[in-house]
Amino acid sequence: xxxxxxxxxxxxxxxxxxxxxxxxxxxxxxxxxxxxxxxxxxxxxxxxxxxxxxxxxxxxxxxxxxxxxxxxxxxxxxxxxxxxxxxxxxxxxxxxxxxxxxxxxxxxxxxxxxxxxxxxxxxxxxxxxxxxxxxxxxxxxxxxxxxxxxxxxxxxxxxxxxxxxxxxxxxxxxxxxxxxxxxxxxxxxxxxxxxxxxxx
Numbered sequence: 001x002x003x004x005x006x007x008x009x010x011x012x013x014x015x016x017x018x019x020x021x022x023x024x025x026x027x028x029x030x031x032x033x034x035x036x037x038x039x040x041x042x043x044x045x046x047x048x049x050x051x052x053x054x055x056x057x058x059x060x061x062x063x064x065x066x067x068x069x070x071x072x073x074x075x076x077x078x079x080x081x082x083x084x085x086x087x088x089x090x091x092x093x094x095x096x097x098x099x100x101x102x103x104x105x106x107x108x109x110x111x112x113x114x115x116x117x118x119x120x121x122x123x124x125x126x127x128x129x130x131x132x133x134x135x136x137x138x139x140x141x142x143x144x145x146x147x148x149x150x151x152x153x154x155x156x157x158x159x160x161x162x163x164x165x166x167x168x169x170x171x172x173x174x175x176x177x178x179x180x181x182x183x184x185x186x187x188x189x190x191x192x193x194x195x196x197x198x199x200x
Contacts, residue, residue, distance in 0.1 A: 069105045076112035082122070089126050097133035103147035104133055110154035117160065132177060139176030149174040 070087060077083040086108070094104040108129045111118075115125055132153065136146035152169040156162035162170075171178055171193070182189040 065102065069102060072105055072109045076109050077122075086122070086126065090129065093126075093130040093133055097130065097137045097146075098143060099133045099136055099146045099150065100143060103150040104129060107132060107150045107154040107157075110157045114157045114160065118157075131180070135177045135180050136174050139174055141174055145173040149177065153177070 070083070073087050073090070074080075074083045077086055090104050090108055091101055093099075094101040097104075108125060111120070111125050111128060112122075115121075120128070132150065133146070136149060141149065149170050152166040153162075153174075156166050178192060179189060182192045
């Protein structure tokens, strides 16, 4: 048998070009992925900055409100120790009754301004404030309703009487409070309603 030689020539230039194109495409994809990742990181950093700014603003607002309420309590107390004790008790009361601290302080400070005329001690004022706040909670008033009713009631304490509008607001937003007043003064609820509507 005769030996046969077979010659095969492979042209790899097309494969090399294809390989280069695949390599370029992969590098481009890697670059795109890296750019996308950098964009996501920039977005994350921007979101963090916005959230941090909002948190700082909220903390500043809370601190400002706290200082304002502290000043209001200071006006109706005799010493720093007394102010801190009242502030602590009012804060605990607001937390326990789920009413706003601001409206609880407003009720107490307005009641305190009328304390001499009403003949009330500090402990009695704190007890009345907490009882009124509890009445709001038991009556199922929302925080906004309780706050509005407490402000109306506290305004009536300063004036020494309740106007028809204040009375209607309290009746609508805190009917349990009206029942508590009737029990407290030992008068029928109907008579309290008549007096309230007459502004007495």
